[in-house]
Amino acid sequence: MDRNHLLAMLRDMLRARAFEEAAAQSYAQGDIAGFLHLYPGEEAVAVGVLHASEPGDYIVSTYREHVHALVRGIPARALMAELFGKKTGVSSGLGGSMHLFDRERRFLGGYAIVGETFPIALGAAYAVAYRRLPEAVICFFGDGAVNQGTFHESLNMAALWKLPIFFVCENNHYQIGTEIHRHSALTDVYKRACAYGIPAEQVDGMDVLAVHGAAQRALDRVRSGDGPQFLELTTYRYRGHSMADPGTYRPAAELKAYEAADPIAAAIHEFSFQYPSGQLPQDCLQRFTEHCCTAGQVDEAAIARLRQEVQAEMDDARQFAKESPAPSLEDAWAALTRNHRLEILMEGVGA
Amino acid sequence: MSEWLYWQALNRALDAELAADDSVFTLGEDVGLYGGTYRVTEGLLAKYGEWRVRDTPISENSFTGLGVGAAMLGLRPVVEIMTVNFALLAMDAIVNMAAKIPFMSGGQFPMGLTLRMPGGVAKQLGAQHSQRLEAMFMGVPGLRMVVPSTPQDAYWQLRQAIRSDDPVIVLEHELLYFSKGEVDEGASAPPIHQALLRREGRDLTCIAYSRMVQLTLLAAEELAKEGIEMAVIDLRSLSPIDWKTCADSVNSTHRCLIVEEDCQFAGAGAELAATLQEQCFYLLDAPIGRVAGLPIPTPFNGDLEAASIPRVEDIVQAARKQLGQSKGVSR
Numbered sequence: 001m002d003r004n005h006l007l008a009m010l011r012d013m014l015r016a017r018a019f020e021e022a023a024a025q026s027y028a029q030g031d032i033a034g035f036l037h038l039y040p041g042e043e044a045v046a047v048g049v050l051h052a053s054e055p056g057d058y059i060v061s062t063y064r065e066h067v068h069a070l071v072r073g074i075p076a077r078a079l080m081a082e083l084f085g086k087k088t089g090v091s092s093g094l095g096g097s098m099h100l101f102d103r104e105r106r107f108l109g110g111y112a113i114v115g116e117t118f119p120i121a122l123g124a125a126y127a128v129a130y131r132r133l134p135e136a137v138i139c140f141f142g143d144g145a146v147n148q149g150t151f152h153e154s155l156n157m158a159a160l161w162k163l164p165i166f167f168v169c170e171n172n173h174y175q176i177g178t179e180i181h182r183h184s185a186l187t188d189v190y191k192r193a194c195a196y197g198i199p200a201e202q203v204d205g206m207d208v209l210a211v212h213g214a215a216q217r218a219l220d221r222v223r224s225g226d227g228p229q230f231l232e233l234t235t236y237r238y239r240g241h242s243m244a245d246p247g248t249y250r251p252a253a254e255l256k257a258y259e260a261a262d263p264i265a266a267a268i269h270e271f272s273f274q275y276p277s278g279q280l281p282q283d284c285l286q287r288f289t290e291h292c293c294t295a296g297q298v299d300e301a302a303i304a305r306l307r308q309e310v311q312a313e314m315d316d317a318r319q320f321a322k323e324s325p326a327p328s329l330e331d332a333w334a335a336l337t338r339n340h341r342l343e344i345l346m347e348g349v350g351a
Numbered sequence: 352m353s354e355w356l357y358w359q360a361l362n363r364a365l366d367a368e369l370a371a372d373d374s375v376f377t378l379g380e381d382v383g384l385y386g387g388t389y390r391v392t393e394g395l396l397a398k399y400g401e402w403r404v405r406d407t408p409i410s411e412n413s414f415t416g417l418g419v420g421a422a423m424l425g426l427r428p429v430v431e432i433m434t435v436n437f438a439l440l441a442m443d444a445i446v447n448m449a450a451k452i453p454f455m456s457g458g459q460f461p462m463g464l465t466l467r468m469p470g471g472v473a474k475q476l477g478a479q480h481s482q483r484l485e486a487m488f489m490g491v492p493g494l495r496m497v498v499p500s501t502p503q504d505a506y507w508q509l510r511q512a513i514r515s516d517d518p519v520i521v522l523e524h525e526l527l528y529f530s531k532g533e534v535d536e537g538a539s540a541p542p543i544h545q546a547l548l549r550r551e552g553r554d555l556t557c558i559a560y561s562r563m564v565q566l567t568l569l570a571a572e573e574l575a576k577e578g579i580e581m582a583v584i585d586l587r588s589l590s591p592i593d594w595k596t597c598a599d600s601v602n603s604t605h606r607c608l609i610v611e612e613d614c615q616f617a618g619a620g621a622e623l624a625a626t627l628q629e630q631c632f633y634l635l636d637a638p639i640g641r642v643a644g645l646p647i648p649t650p651f652n653g654d655l656e657a658a659s660i661p662r663v664e665d666i667v668q669a670a671r672k673q674l675g676q677s678k679g680v681s682r
């Protein structure tokens with residue numbers, strides 16, 4: 001992987017963290033209301049997967065989707081404005097944090113009902129296959145979603161008709177406060193895919209390069225017509241389930257251990273050969289591969305510069321969101337009736 | 352102009368749209384090889400192939416959701432849910448997805464999804480297979496629902512539903528599939544939601560939809576023998592409702608009777624009565640009446656089943672009562 005791509009991934013990981021922390025601040029200040037599900041800790045998943053995607057691919061995500069949208073290329077301003085419920089938001093202020101949509105960028109939405117991303121991805125992939133296009137549909141979901149009926153229904157149909165779907169499980173080991181051992185009989189999520197004959201793999205979701213490599217391989221297979229592929233990425237969220245959740249059900253030692261494996265610190269480390277290795281977490285050392293070491297060439301000054309740039313971007317997004325106008329009730333009606341045609345839908349049916 | 356059965360009209364409508372537009376496809380349980388539970392998709396698999404006429408596993412929520420996802424990409428899926436009772440397993444896809452996505456996205460996505468579902472009380476199918484769930488769907492902003500009562504309407508409305516960029520439920524009645532009627536394929540279609548005055552009458556207005564229109568027309572004939580002239584409006588669409596056609600008639604007859612096969616409590620008739628009394632209050636000579644299904648699960652026993660939904664004589668009696676209650680009746 002060339003240096004520019006590594007830098008782009010690192011930049012996106014830093015942007016992801018900065019965006020979420022900026023959103024948390026705005027929430028604390030009362031500028032964002034409602035549910036707000038943040039992503040810190042899981043950045044390597046979205047960044048690794050989406051950096052392996054093409055502009056022609058479709059993305060379907062959950063309510064924890066700010067970072068997927070950001071990495072997909074939706075401007076931070078439009079995302080932050082949506083979190084604020086403003087007209088300039090990517091969903092015109094009518095969707096909110098959990099419902100980010102961008103048709104142009106093929107971002108098919110964030111869904112707040114657990115298990116909905118499967119059938120949406122199924123339909124998008126059906127349309128892609130129907131038109132015989134070399135595109136893929138990337139379907140994100142959590143470890144908690146795999147116990148919904150739609151998971152099994154949709155995996156079955158995806159495999160049956162060889163649809164171009166890349167199923168990506170973000171296994172952060174919790175469904176709100178219920179740990180995976182307490183919600184799933186089988187805690188290796190990827191093993192479930194074999195029930196439908198879908199090739200599946202489990203990869204360390206704290207290691208962005210490992211994620212990227214696995215995603216690339218899977219997407220290549222999807223695009224070459226091999227049918228659906230499945231990737232389980234083991235990861236961890238540092239914050240509570242949402243801003244309303246202090247997350248006290250998790251042992252402090254567990255959180256600490258995962259924080260030591262911070263995917264961003266790991267990425268910085270992996271991309272750099274100048275960091276003294278003694279200061280870095282053990283597991284990151286293990287990821288220190290020859291390839292990244294020589295290809296990375298990121299130094300502290302460059303990282304500091306990056307951090308400054310992304311902070312400025314997120315400060316600007318917050319200010320933009322704050323100053324943006326609210327949508328009007330007319331805007332809401334217009335969105336509801338955009339597809340509405342009360343007039344005759346056909347002139348003379350024989351025609 | 353030719354005589355078709357209701358299922359044939361639906362079949363030809365679907366065939367015509369499949370032929371006219373590559374983005375139309377249909378899916379559902381046994382719609383392909385088997386030809387559809389009520390023959391609506393007969394012959395289409397052979398003609399259009401499996402990508403356009405797709406047999407699905409028994410996974411209502413996900414294959415309906417498949418329709419939603421495909422519609423977001425601009426296709427026009429026609430999802431057949433074997434009967435309305437099974438739509439309960441797809442409520443997430445219908446209510447949380449199809450009805451919400453165009454709005455929640457700020458109007459970015461089209462939703463050219465058609466949901467065909469047979470429903471209503473048929474012949475002793477038991478409580479789980481005899482539901483009429485239209486009131487449930489009526490309460491969902493973002494959905495449209497048509498309820499054709501004749502082959503002609505079935506033909507027009509299905510074709511229009513497929514062309515609509517809004518999600519449309521086509522609620523077909525299981526006892527209507529083998530009813531016959533004239534269909535003019537060439538005539539221009541009225542707006543999909545427009546109600547139709549099927550019979551003129553000066554004494555009262557009876558509003559019905561789906562199979563109940565046929566019963567109401569029979570009741571009107573009975574009443575005519577007694578000199579009571581009952582106007583009959585076929586709603587044809589339950590969402591939206593063509594209030595003007597209803598109110599114009601009620602304002603001229605001053606009396607209104609609503610007939611629905613669904614349970615009376617919180618049913619379609621409740622919405623009709625509430626809105627029409629707002630619109631017609633000062634011209635009404637009697638409280639708006641309702642004839643409706645009983646609020647019980649449909650009994651299996653044939654006599655009880657028949658008694659649980661409106662019969663022609665129930666409508667006749669209710670109409671007489673309307674006229675008896677009113678002041679100034681001169682007959």
Ligand SMILES: Cc1ncc(C[n+]2csc(CCOP(=O)(O)OP(=O)(O)O)c2C)c(N)n1
Pocket residue numbers: 064112113114115141142143144145146170172174175176241
């Ligand atoms: C059908 C449904 N049931 C319950 C909820 C409430 N809920 C929201 S998120 C969540 C946990 C989901 O966990 P997981 O799929 O692992 O995703 P994560 O939040 O960990 O990213 C639950 C139970 C919901 N939104 N939808």
Ligand SMILES: [Mg+2]
Pocket residue numbers: 142143144170171172173174175176
């Ligand atoms: Mg989880």
